[in-house]
Amino acid sequence: xxxxxxxxxxxxxxxxxxxxxxxxxxxxxxxxxxxxxxxxxxxxxxxxxxxxxxxxxxxxxxxxxxxxxxxxxxxxxxxxxxxxxxxxxxxxxxxxxxxxxxxxxxxxxxxxxxxxxxxxxxxxxxxxxxxxxxxxxxxxxxxxxxxxxxxxxxxxxxxxxxxxxxxxxxxxxxxxxxxxxxxxxxx
Numbered sequence: 001x002x003x004x005x006x007x008x009x010x011x012x013x014x015x016x017x018x019x020x021x022x023x024x025x026x027x028x029x030x031x032x033x034x035x036x037x038x039x040x041x042x043x044x045x046x047x048x049x050x051x052x053x054x055x056x057x058x059x060x061x062x063x064x065x066x067x068x069x070x071x072x073x074x075x076x077x078x079x080x081x082x083x084x085x086x087x088x089x090x091x092x093x094x095x096x097x098x099x100x101x102x103x104x105x106x107x108x109x110x111x112x113x114x115x116x117x118x119x120x121x122x123x124x125x126x127x128x129x130x131x132x133x134x135x136x137x138x139x140x141x142x143x144x145x146x147x148x149x150x151x152x153x154x155x156x157x158x159x160x161x162x163x164x165x166x167x168x169x170x171x172x173x174x175x176x177x178x179x180x181x182x183x184x185x186x187x
Contacts, residue, residue, distance in 0.1 A: 001183060002032035003176070004072060005058075006086040006106040008093045009040025011048055012125040012134040012144075017087050017169040018050060022057050024176055031176070034081075035061045036072055038106050040090070048137045064105035072109040077116035082179045084113045087123035087169065091150040094124045097163070098153040114162035121175055122157055126150035127167045 005021065007014070025031055035058050037045060042063050045051045054061045062070045076084055086093065086106055093107060102108040113120050125132075129151040134142050158165040166175070 001028075001030060001180070002034065002059075002081050004036060004076060004081040004084040004109070005033055006036045006038065006084065006089075006109070007041040007045065008038045008086060008088060008090045008106060009044050010088040010090045010125045011044050011136070012132065013088045013123065013169055014044065014048055014050070015135070017123070017172070018053065018057070020169040020172050024173060025057065028176070028180075033058045036070070036105060036109070037061065037063050038093070038104055039064045040092075041106075067103055067105055067108040069105070072105060073112035076109055076113040076118045079118075081118065082183070083119040083121060083175070084110060085121040085123075085172070085175070086110060087121070087166075087172070088125045089122045091124070091126045091147075091153065094122065094126065094150070094153045094157060097122070098156040110163075114160075117162065119179070120163045122154075122163060122165050123167070123169070123171075124150075124154040124157070124165060127154050127165065 035054050096107045097110055102111045110120050126146040129146050129148045132144050132146060136142055154165055157163050
């Protein structure tokens with residue numbers, strides 16, 4: 001059992017998401033997790049100094065070269081992964097998916113996954129309109145506004161067939177457990 005985990009260029013909820021994913025790997029040693037970094041995701045991973053942690057904690061870490069390299073879309077459609085998750089997902093990625101733009105590794109793979117009936121889970125950092133506080137790599141807090149338009153794009157995704165959005169990293173274990181039950185025929 002394997003999942004494809006995409007990381008975009010958002011630092012918000014990045015550390016929390018990594019911690020949840022590491023805990024899942026520990027709880028389910030048979031779980032394979034391949035990490036796919038968008039170009040911006042690779043930049044943020046470097047900025048947050050988590051590149052080595054990702055390499056040490058997960059089965060494979062891939063970096064985007066272009067919209068088809070590495071060839072994640074085909075691997076998803078061939079059933080190599082139980083599901084694809086993009087967490088955290090920037091407002092840019094969410095907006096592209098909301099209108100069907102597939103010009104990056106993660107947007108292309110996500111839309112191809114949905115076409116191939118592979119469940120897609122997305123954690124938009126701009127999930128709900130209002131104000132959020134995020135933590136920078138140096139520990140400083142940063143206050144940000146989530147625009148109405150960005151929250152609306154997240155809601156558009158959730159209304160689309162085959163796409164499921166969620167708000168926080170602590171929801172990831174329930175997503176995995178749901179799929180494990182299906183694999184075991186308990187659902």
